[in-house]
Amino acid sequence: MKNNTTKSVILIVDDKPGNIYALENLLASKDTTLLNAKGGKEALQIILNNEIDLIILDVQMPEMDGFEVANILKSNKRTKDIPIIFASAEKKELQSQMKGYEEGAIDYLFKPLDPDIVKAKVSVFLKIQLQKKELIEKNNSLQKSALLINNSADIIGIIDAETLKIEEMNQAFTNILGYSLKEIKDTAILFFLSNADRIMVKQLSGKTNDQLSFETHIYCKDRSLKWLQWKVVVKESKWYINARDITELKQVEKIRNYLATVVKQSNDAIYIHDHEGQIISWNEGAEKMYGYTETEALKMKIWNIIPEYMQPETGQLVHQIIHGEKIHDHETKRITKHGKLLDVLFSAAVIDDSIEEQQSIAITEQDITQQKIADEHIKQLNTDLQNNVVQLELSNKEMESFSYSVSHDLRAPLRALSGYSAMIEDGYEHVLDAEAKRLLDHIKSNAKKMGILIDDLLAFSRMGKTEVRKSHIDMAEMVKYILQDMNTTKPINVDVKLNTILPAYGDRSLLNQVWVNLISNAIKYSSKNQNPVIEIQSIPSDEEVTYSVKDNGVGFDMKYADKLFGVFQRLHSNTDFEGTGVGLAIVHRIITKHGGKIWAEAKQNEGATFYFTLQASAPTEVKQL
Numbered sequence: 001m002k003n004n005t006t007k008s009v010i011l012i013v014d015d016k017p018g019n020i021y022a023l024e025n026l027l028a029s030k031d032t033t034l035l036n037a038k039g040g041k042e043a044l045q046i047i048l049n050n051e052i053d054l055i056i057l058d059v060q061m062p063e064m065d066g067f068e069v070a071n072i073l074k075s076n077k078r079t080k081d082i083p084i085i086f087a088s089a090e091k092k093e094l095q096s097q098m099k100g101y102e103e104g105a106i107d108y109l110f111k112p113l114d115p116d117i118v119k120a121k122v123s124v125f126l127k128i129q130l131q132k133k134e135l136i137e138k139n140n141s142l143q144k145s146a147l148l149i150n151n152s153a154d155i156i157g158i159i160d161a162e163t164l165k166i167e168e169m170n171q172a173f174t175n176i177l178g179y180s181l182k183e184i185k186d187t188a189i190l191f192f193l194s195n196a197d198r199i200m201v202k203q204l205s206g207k208t209n210d211q212l213s214f215e216t217h218i219y220c221k222d223r224s225l226k227w228l229q230w231k232v233v234v235k236e237s238k239w240y241i242n243a244r245d246i247t248e249l250k251q252v253e254k255i256r257n258y259l260a261t262v263v264k265q266s267n268d269a270i271y272i273h274d275h276e277g278q279i280i281s282w283n284e285g286a287e288k289m290y291g292y293t294e295t296e297a298l299k300m301k302i303w304n305i306i307p308e309y310m311q312p313e314t315g316q317l318v319h320q321i322i323h324g325e326k327i328h329d330h331e332t333k334r335i336t337k338h339g340k341l342l343d344v345l346f347s348a349a350v351i352d353d354s355i356e357e358q359q360s361i362a363i364t365e366q367d368i369t370q371q372k373i374a375d376e377h378i379k380q381l382n383t384d385l386q387n388n389v390v391q392l393e394l395s396n397k398e399m400e401s402f403s404y405s406v407s408h409d410l411r412a413p414l415r416a417l418s419g420y421s422a423m424i425e426d427g428y429e430h431v432l433d434a435e436a437k438r439l440l441d442h443i444k445s446n447a448k449k450m451g452i453l454i455d456d457l458l459a460f461s462r463m464g465k466t467e468v469r470k471s472h473i474d475m476a477e478m479v480k481y482i483l484q485d486m487n488t489t490k491p492i493n494v495d496v497k498l499n500t501i502l503p504a505y506g507d508r509s510l511l512n513q514v515w516v517n518l519i520s521n522a523i524k525y526s527s528k529n530q531n532p533v534i535e536i537q538s539i540p541s542d543e544e545v546t547y548s549v550k551d552n553g554v555g556f557d558m559k560y561a562d563k564l565f566g567v568f569q570r571l572h573s574n575t576d577f578e579g580t581g582v583g584l585a586i587v588h589r590i591i592t593k594h595g596g597k598i599w600a601e602a603k604q605n606e607g608a609t610f611y612f613t614l615q616a617s618a619p620t621e622v623k624q625l
Contacts, residue, residue, distance in 0.1 A: 008126045009051060012036045013043040013069065014058040014087065019111075023056060023087075026115055027122060040064030044072065047079055053129050054122065055084045056109065081132070083125050085109055155243040161234060164188045164205055176245050178221030192218045194225070210234055215246070255281050269344075269365040272351065275322055277301040280360065289365070291337030305334050307341065321348050321361050334365065418444060468507045468593050472617070475547070476501040478508075479536060482515050486523075494523050499537035502545045504614040510590045511614075517583045518549045518610050525608065526553030544596075544613045552607040564600055587612075 010032060012023045020036045027034060035050065037043035039061060047055075055073075059066040066086055073079040087109045107121055155176060157169035166184050174180055177192070190198045197216040204212055212232035217225045227250040228243040255272070269286035273279045282297035290297075290305050306314050310333055321327060330346040344365040351360045421444050425437070432440070479501055486492055504511070519534070526532040535550040556564075565588035591598040591612045602608035 007031055007033045008053045008130065009033045009035065010122070010126075011043065011046060011050075011052045011055045013038075013040070013055065013061075013066070015039055015061045016058075019058065019087070022113065023118070026113070026118055032126075040066075040069040043069055047073065047082070052079075052082050053133075054126055055082055056087055056122075057084050059086050059088045083129055085121065085125065087111065087113075154245075155228070155241070157241050159189055159239040159241055161205060161237045161239050164190055164201070164239075167238075176220075176226065177218065194219070208234075212239075271297070272360050273302050274360050275318075277303060277318070286365075289336070289342070290334065296337075305336070307333055307335050317346075317348070318361065321350050324350065468510065470506050470594075470615075470618070471508060473504050473506060473508055473511060475504050475511075475538070478512060479515055479519075482512065482519060486519070492523060494526060494532040494534050497533065497535045499535065501536060501547070502538045502540060502616070504545055504547075505617050506594050506614050507590075510593070514587050514590050514612070517587050521583065521610075522549050522551035522553070522608075524553075525555075526551040529553055540616065543616055545616045546611055546613050548609055548611045550607065550609040555602040555604050555606050555608045557604055558602060565598070 008031060010027060012020050012027075012034065013036070014020050014023075015038055017038070020038070024034050024036065035046055035052075037046050041064060043055075043057070046052075057066040057069060070084050070086075073082060073084070085107050088111065107125070109118055109121065152170060152172055155169065155172045157173065158167040159165065160167060165186050165188050167186075169181055169184060171181075173184065190201060193201060194217045197218075200214065201216065204214065210233065212234065213230065215227060215229050218228050220226060226245055226247045229246045231242045231244075233240045269289045270281075270283040271279055271286045272281035279297050279300050279302060282292070282294045286297065287293055292300065292304075302314070303311055314332075317327060317330070327346060327348045332344060332346045334342045334344050336342065346365055348361055421440050425432070425440050476498070479498065483492065483496060519536075522534045523532075526534065529552055531552075533552050536548070538545050538547045540546075565584050588598055591614075594614055596613040596615075598610070598612040600608055600610045
């Protein structure tokens with residue numbers, strides 16, 4: 001197993017345990033890990049599974065001597081650099097020592113061992129081995145960095161901050177700009193920049209910033225221009241640069257800017273082509289008009305959509321446009337992908353690129369035929385609208401006439417009924433029996449109800465023409481005032497719970513009527529409960545507020561819920577609860593005019609809850625630039 005410790009690892013190989021023990025006692029320290037083997041094969045197995053920094057190898061061992069072990073280690077790529085110190089029982093002739101050095105030994109230890117010499121040699125060789133390993137690791141790191149730099153798609157290099165001369169550049173400089181690294185060595189980066197960018201870079205070189213970021217044009221070897229985005233770290237009078245080729249991004253940005261300019265001129269077909277007629281931009285309007293997708297169009301020239309007999313005329317127009325003439329609303333013809341001939345209005349202007357010395361032409365075209373159809377359609381819609389306005393005016397007059405009739409013609413008989421009943425009751429009281437008096441009371445009561453119904457109908461009719469005047473309303477204050485006013489007129493024998501009631505944006509007068517109707521209904525329909533309770537609250541959601549009025553009264557069957565807000569629609573008999581069936585219709589119309597919603601949830605004999613929504617605040621005004 002690979003040794004992950006930071007300690008130096010020494011392997012002692014000797015067939016005599018006593019020798020191993022002596023060396024371990026001698027070399028033991030907190031910075032050293034000691035391993036041992038009693039033979040060559042065992043030593044090879046340990047070396048295979050561990051990272052060893054130094055081997056002390058006995059020369060004379062049975063089966064496999066030290067020379068054989070050393071030979072195997074030095075022939076293996078992974079172990080060939082491990083330093084080996086041979087340990088010998090006696091000094092032999094020079095030839096024998098030379099054999100040990102040939103097998104890879106770096107030194108000899110002679111028995112009996114001298115402790116000071118052993119410690120000194122082991123310490124020196126471990127230090128050398130550690131330095132060697134550090135150098136190898138640094139070299140590997142440098143090689144990796146060099147590979148990353150040279151294989152980077154971005155330009156990476158070093159420039160002198162004062163002279164702006166190039167000192168080092170990676171291969172990307174050649175790949176992007178075409179210059180060999182030899183050609184650019186010791187050349188000022190200013191040489192490759194446009195005049196305006198040279199001035200800007202010179203000014204930047206005089207600044208003391210630690211980091212710089214800018215964009216420049218740069219000339220390629222073939223004199224074409226590319227855009228580079230520069231990131232610079234300034235350190236010790238050097239620019240450590242990273243430059244990215246953003247030419248394609250700039251081209252896309254340029255086209256988008258061009259499109260933004262010409263889109264203002266037309267909502268129809270918009271496209272751009274170069275001076276040779278090659279289409280380089282194609283919008284959705286052009287796709288719809290001519291039938292070619294953007295992918296197809298970018299492979300075409302404008303001659304594909306120009307009838308053959310009109311191509312000479314179009315060529316002359318292109319020539320005029322390139323020389324500065326602007327074309328506006330020129331009537332011409334175009335041909336679609338499917339061969340349909342169109343009449344179009346043609347507008348064009350040249351788009352000049354002074355840097356790349358290229359010219360493109362922006363085209364806008366409208367299909368006149370479709371426009372004429374659209375104009376006729378709009379004309380017909382205006383005619384229909386005028387007819388509808390006339391009909392609406394007639395309906396309004398009829399409604400006004402109806403309201404007048406209800407207000408005057410129906411009220412007169414009611415007044416007569418009430419008056420004559422009172423006269424009979426006063427003048428003939430002494431001759432009227434109990435039954436007659438009961439019938440007179442019934443006549444007066446019904447006349448009064450009819451008057452109330454007429455008032456409600458008029459209120460409902462006027463609601464359709466009432467203008468909604470919105471403002472910010474403190475709904476909690478409004479509800480408290482309504483309850484106080486009701487209690488003053490007639491004591492409210494109901495437990496009213498007011499939870500959070502948020503403000504709203506609406507018509508104060510109309511919303512006051514909503515609250516009066518809903519609270520009155522809640523009091524009325526819970527009045528027969530032994531302990532009547534009404535709960536009023538609100539819940540915010542997005543830009544709206546939902547208000548609710550809940551009671552524990554008689555409730556209703558939800559299968560009739562769709563009738564609640566209709567005129568004269570009542571879910572309870574008049575003998576149980578008085579009413580005209582118009583109040584909720586008025587509430588519904590008020591909430592609808594505010595752009596809100598109203599609904600109810602209930603169970604029979606378990607109460608009902610009415611909900612409605614309103615704007616929480618005035619809509620934000622969007623300023624036109």
